[in-house]
Amino acid sequence: MHFSLVTGARLKAVVALIVAGFLAGCTTAAQRQYQAISTNTQDAAAKLMACGIEVYNSPEYAPLRRHVPLRTTDFTLEQLSDPAKATSEEIAIIKATHPRLQQCGQSALEQIAQTTPTIVPIALALIDKSENSLVDLLQRKQSWGDHVRRVKTAYTEASEQYTQESQRIVSGLERSHEAELARRQAALNALAQWAQTQQVINAMNRPIVTNCAGMGSMVNCVSR
Numbered sequence: 001m002h003f004s005l006v007t008g009a010r011l012k013a014v015v016a017l018i019v020a021g022f023l024a025g026c027t028t029a030a031q032r033q034y035q036a037i038s039t040n041t042q043d044a045a046a047k048l049m050a051c052g053i054e055v056y057n058s059p060e061y062a063p064l065r066r067h068v069p070l071r072t073t074d075f076t077l078e079q080l081s082d083p084a085k086a087t088s089e090e091i092a093i094i095k096a097t098h099p100r101l102q103q104c105g106q107s108a109l110e111q112i113a114q115t116t117p118t119i120v121p122i123a124l125a126l127i128d129k130s131e132n133s134l135v136d137l138l139q140r141k142q143s144w145g146d147h148v149r150r151v152k153t154a155y156t157e158a159s160e161q162y163t164q165e166s167q168r169i170v171s172g173l174e175r176s177h178e179a180e181l182a183r184r185q186a187a188l189n190a191l192a193q194w195a196q197t198q199q200v201i202n203a204m205n206r207p208i209v210t211n212c213a214g215m216g217s218m219v220n221c222v223s224r
Contacts, residue, residue: 030177037115037169044111051104061097064090067144072155075148082145086137094138116169122161129154 055061056070067082067090069075086094105127113120133150136142142150 028177028180030173030180033115033176034170034173040111040115044108047111048104048108051107052101055097055100055104058097060093064093064097068148072152075152079148080145080152082148083143084145085140085143091138094134098134118165118169119162122158122165125161126154126158 053070056065067079067084069079105123109120109123112123130151133142133147133154137144137147
């Protein structure tokens with residue numbers, strides 16, 4: 001079927017169908033990606049917290065709770081200034097529970113990497129600093145206070161880097177979102193122009209019908 005032969009009714013149907021296609025995908029790819037990132041990150045964080053809580057609240061971990069809080073934002077002054085070094089019992093507990101905490105972090109990293117792989121290096125650097133501090137604690141090169149201060153500093157630095165990277169990701173998505181909206185608008189404008197042109201073509205191609213009526217020697221013709 002040639003476009004020039006599309007009737008007015010069919011033209012409206014074609015335009016309506018195309019517009020419906022645009023509206024059906026009203027969310028942009030950037031919006032869908034943002035939602036996927038948000039959902040995945042929240043889920044990974046919730047699983048990491050649940051995993052950490054399980055270890056932290058376990059009976060075997062109990063002797064260490066006075067030295068470290070559940071959240072790195074909850075260090076007390078007593079913990080930050082604790083001059084005590086790890087005892088043999090505490091070292092044994094750390095070695096026994098650490099693999100479980102490592103698995104918690106590894107699972108979270110693998111999940112986050114699915115949607116925001118650029119966040120992973122920040123997390124790995126944080127883990128590396130925390131592990132180095134833990135090794136110094138186990139080797140009694142530093143006190144509990146020294147350890148928690150190093151960990152607190154590492155988390156603060158990682159948090160700042162995470163915020164910067166998150167802003168960069170969001171800015172990129174915003175640019176992508178605006179670009180897609182602009183492409184959609186351009187396509188809709190082109191569609192509207194095509195529909196207007198097609199209406200003119202249809203009007204030009206419409207057959208002319210002439211009706212003539214005679215009365216005596218006179219003939220009156222009307223074309224439409």
